[in-house]
Amino acid sequence: MKRMYPVVTSLVGLGLLFGAGAAGAATTLTIGTVNNGDMVRMQSLAKVYEDRHPDVLLNWLVLDENTLRQRLTTDITTGGGQFDIITIGAYEAPMWGRQKWLMPLESFSPTYDVDDLMPNVRKQLSVDGTLYALPFYSEGSITYFRKDLFAAKGLNMPAEPTWSEIRGFAEKLHDPAHGMYGICLRGKAGWGENIAIITTVVNAYGGRWFDEKWEPQLDTPEWHQAVNFYVDLLSTFGPPGPSSNGFNENLTLFNAGKCAMWVDASVAGAFVTDKTQSLVPDKVGFVKAPRAVTDKGSSWLWTWSLAVPASSRQKQAAFEFIQWATSKEYGDLVAQRYGISAMPPGTRLSTYTNPDYLANTPFARVTQEAIQTANPDSPTLKPVPYTGVQFATIPEFQAIGSMVGRQISGALAGFGRVDEVLHTSQGAARRTMKRAGYYDTK
Structure with missing residues (x-):
């Protein structure tokens, strides 16, 4: 089994990347995520968010997939309130959204471009047209x-x-x-x-x-x-x-x-x-x-996504962070640091109209086709x-x-x-x- 990552705490804040308010008292956001490579990368890139938002404390809990699911399910179903941001998928998002265990995601920053999200992915994270999680990557x-x-x-x-x-x-x-x-x-x-x-x-x-x-x-x-x-x-x-x-x-x-x-x-x-x-x-x-x-x-068809539990006391700050982590700007940051083919795949239409991405990512087309042709509404013969x-x-x-x-x-x-x-x-x-x-x- 891959080693479990320790809890990592770092100072970040709530400034103006998406039009948030001015500095104030420190706000702690506890993030539960899985130890897949893209999420570990997100944790390392949060230093950029630190520099722009000096008044928020990010408390990371990075676990293997099975352990994470057990922890999150227990917390969300009991309203425990241990997490402000959780990493969930297309299985949990619609069920937990219907139960009102997740914050409905509305009033996005104008720079976020929610309409750029792949329709097949967006649908899996929505209830009656309302998003309850934002896709970090899809596969x-x-x-x-x-x-x-x-x-x-x-x-x-x-x-x-x-x-x-x-x-x-x-x-x-x-x-x-x-x-x-x-x-x-x-x-x-x-x-x-x-x-x-x-x-x-x-x-x-x-x-x-x-x-x-x-x-x-x-x-x-x-x-x-x-x-x-x-x-x-x-x-x-x-x-x-x-x-x-x-x-x-x-x-x-x-x-x-x-x-x-x-x-x-x-x-x-x-x-x-x-x-x-x-x-x-x-x-x-x-x-x-x-x-x-x-x-x-x-x-x-699967989507690892970021959601905000309804039990969080820091919903707006959490919403600001998950917009940053699933934004075009974040994808560009990954490309700059790790190469364009390392951009989070399968979430944004613009990724697959980017000629540089297509030219330098040999798995791009087969990934796009797999995501777009999967039909969760009619999945079997x-x-x-x-x-x-x-x-x-x-x-x-x-x-x-x-x-x-x-x-x-x-x-x-x-x-x-x-x-x-x-x-x-x-x-x-x-x-x-x-x-x-x-x-x-x-």
Whole structure:
């Protein structure tokens, strides 16, 4: 597991970047965020905000994804008020917005240009047209592959690969004796970790989480085929101990030149092509996420965003900061410090009309297409009553997804058979849905 970052405190203030008022007493903003590279970068760039706003104290809590979600969910549902700014996604934003647990975001600074936000992204963070979070970066899932290894073996990666083709490539490229693994995929348990990739595999094989009557569909032929395929693929051609690897761990492996292929979030493009972080920055190719019987739901849609809890006592100051952190100006700052391809991807239309960005960012087009073509309102081959590609936007999904993720991660580690795990998970999911009142089983 990637190390947890300590709480970092620094002085920043509330000046005139977006037309805020004059200096006054220090205001403390507590920010809960995830330890992904872009968020860690945001924390380091906050010195610029410090210089312009000397009267606000930023208190950072940077955690791994699973731990952050637990902390934020507990705090927001109990009105604990521990945070002024939280990092959430397309799962939480609409549900928490409807519950009035988040501040509605209105009256933007004229310089913010809210209409520049990608419509498909903006929709995922809104309730009845009102934003409840601002997108920091957005992603689809795509396929990363080593162009040099493919060329050496005389292999050609299609622009729209199938999972069957991916398995064939993994078999030919797997060379553990020389530290090369055919494929890297998330295996770490978590509804936002292994379940993200597993759900897209299930979708590609024609599966779904629930039918139209909210009956769980885990013990169906589509789920059995997809999950057995996933476990066999990763346990046969993946790195050792794949059940311990999430996004950050696989990114480290890929950047170290250990993975011939990797299917994961498009946001990693900026890191695998960064010469200061990757050993293979000029050897990476990018194509769509794999499909199977369908391409519906084969690529996920996710947005890491910044929101202000309704329980915050510093709402206006928090709103000013999240505007800065998701603004065009912030994107320009990232480009100046880290290179234009490091700009937060997938959030603004203007990013993808910028000729310099397109010319210097080889993953730009595949990222844009993945985000724009994902359809959370119709994510699967068969009809479903929920929205969301790699999750179902209902409160119960967090518990169900986490439970199923643990079960499948265990099977990947050799503890239990997939078919047994899915049968057990089906019963547990059904009990959860029954208790929640989704249907009457009389």
